Amino acid sequence: MVSVPQLSGALVRRRGKRLLGPIDLTLAAAGLTVVLGPNGAGKSTLLRVMHGLERLSEGSLNYENTPELARRSQAFVFQSPVILRRSVAENLAYPLRLNGTGKAPREAAVADWAARIGLSDALVTPAPRLSGGEKQKLALARALIARPDLLFLDEPTSNLDGTSMREIEALIADAVAGGTRVILATHDLGQARRLASDAVFLVKGQLIEAAPSPQFFDTPATAQARAFQNGDILE
Amino acid sequence: MDEIAAGLVAALRLIVTLDSDLVEISLRSLQVSLIAVLIASAIALPLGAWLAIHRFRFRRATIAVLNALMGLPPVVVGLIIYILLSRAGPFGGLGLLFTVKAMIIAQVIIITPLIASIAHQAMRDLWAEYHDLLISLNTSKWQRIHTLIRDGRRALLTASLAGFGRAIGEVGAIIVVGGNIDHATRVLTTAIALETGKGDFALALGLGFVLIALAIGVSITTHWLARTEKDSRW
Numbered sequence: 001m002v003s004v005p006q007l008s009g010a011l012v013r014r015r016g017k018r019l020l021g022p023i024d025l026t027l028a029a030a031g032l033t034v035v036l037g038p039n040g041a042g043k044s045t046l047l048r049v050m051h052g053l054e055r056l057s058e059g060s061l062n063y064e065n066t067p068e069l070a071r072r073s074q075a076f077v078f079q080s081p082v083i084l085r086r087s088v089a090e091n092l093a094y095p096l097r098l099n100g101t102g103k104a105p106r107e108a109a110v111a112d113w114a115a116r117i118g119l120s121d122a123l124v125t126p127a128p129r130l131s132g133g134e135k136q137k138l139a140l141a142r143a144l145i146a147r148p149d150l151l152f153l154d155e156p157t158s159n160l161d162g163t164s165m166r167e168i169e170a171l172i173a174d175a176v177a178g179g180t181r182v183i184l185a186t187h188d189l190g191q192a193r194r195l196a197s198d199a200v201f202l203v204k205g206q207l208i209e210a211a212p213s214p215q216f217f218d219t220p221a222t223a224q225a226r227a228f229q230n231g232d233i234l235e
Numbered sequence: 236m237d238e239i240a241a242g243l244v245a246a247l248r249l250i251v252t253l254d255s256d257l258v259e260i261s262l263r264s265l266q267v268s269l270i271a272v273l274i275a276s277a278i279a280l281p282l283g284a285w286l287a288i289h290r291f292r293f294r295r296a297t298i299a300v301l302n303a304l305m306g307l308p309p310v311v312v313g314l315i316i317y318i319l320l321s322r323a324g325p326f327g328g329l330g331l332l333f334t335v336k337a338m339i340i341a342q343v344i345i346i347t348p349l350i351a352s353i354a355h356q357a358m359r360d361l362w363a364e365y366h367d368l369l370i371s372l373n374t375s376k377w378q379r380i381h382t383l384i385r386d387g388r389r390a391l392l393t394a395s396l397a398g399f400g401r402a403i404g405e406v407g408a409i410i411v412v413g414g415n416i417d418h419a420t421r422v423l424t425t426a427i428a429l430e431t432g433k434g435d436f437a438l439a440l441g442l443g444f445v446l447i448a449l450a451i452g453v454s455i456t457t458h459w460l461a462r463t464e465k466d467s468r469w
Contacts, residue, residue, distance in 0.1 A: 053370060072373055082368035085361075085386040098372055 002149045002181040003070050004029055005050040009059030012045055020045045020205040022059060031197030032182040038234050042205040043185035047152045051076050075148040079155040081139035089123040091138055095146040113141040133164030140171055153184040193217055201225050203234055242440020249441055264422040267335055268402040271342035276395045279347045283354025284380040287362045304348035313411030316341050333414040341408035346398035353397055357390035358383050392461055396454055403450050
């Protein structure tokens, strides 16, 4: 059973400005939750809070275990992928080295994931030299290689071409099918419709709507959600 | 100009004839400076990385002091070590004064802040880049330091080479604690000081050119061994 985050009165304030909340949110145990909203809605902040990268000013974040223990079985892919100044193979192997995976299974996993992201011929290439799409695929594979229970994805396909986007969405879908719980922040409605099992909609740091995907996209409960889906500018 | 030309000729003659004194003091110069750099790097590189990732109350003040210590006057360092190692000093019983070990101690004290400060600057930038990922992966402090040192090794190599450059050219401290004793503690810089004092400018310049060649040689060899300019494989 995947341990999912539960937020109670969660509020983030920085330098006197409220960035998020207060939010009460309980997510389903399985599937892919898409976090939607316009720029500045607080999508990234919400993900960072749930992963423990951002401290709450008020309220609480709860998992079945403590957030620190829960984070051990989580992974996070950032909007601008953080690529280690190492080869592709060493980037893939990094989480496995940290968790003490032996050499043989580590090398097998690296070879497997390099093949899955189409970088088998680039194992010794310095990863910072890869293209934007390749870096994002590498970051996603590095997140998935340690088989996390819960994966946070912060706009993983922004600024990518259609081919790269399709490949990354296929990896995400595979991960969900394999039992990984995914929470994906995006402002791409098409991507949200293709992948989501449920949706969380934010505007200006406030939770406007949280509903199963068909309900959110077919019969949004709020005027703001309808306006967002119609492509209107939300102020 | 004549003296520079004479110095070049003297340097060439010393090198071509493999002058035994020159070989001896050159090797001693290398020995003292390389050992000092190794010891200082072992202290300063993890310290630089630790300062980059660790937040504590007097961190800014510590970094400011570290930066200030880069300008430690070598003669003063030499004097303090002299007092500590002299027969009446607290470490007089160790019998280290006027030995190569005392010269190494002096150089370690002089170059450690320099290497740590440059390392800290490089590690701070790398930490800003890696911060979210390493926190997300639940890395321990030691794993973070190890990752920063490993991935920032090229910048750290430059920091160590800067320390080597300062050490090999240093004269003020080692002449005080080493005593410039022939066949015991004489190195290139103290020999240059001695020959200049005797008025033998050609020999002093010749030794100076050998010193410069050594410093450049070590730098090029280190870069070559570390393959810093070879990016096709990491």
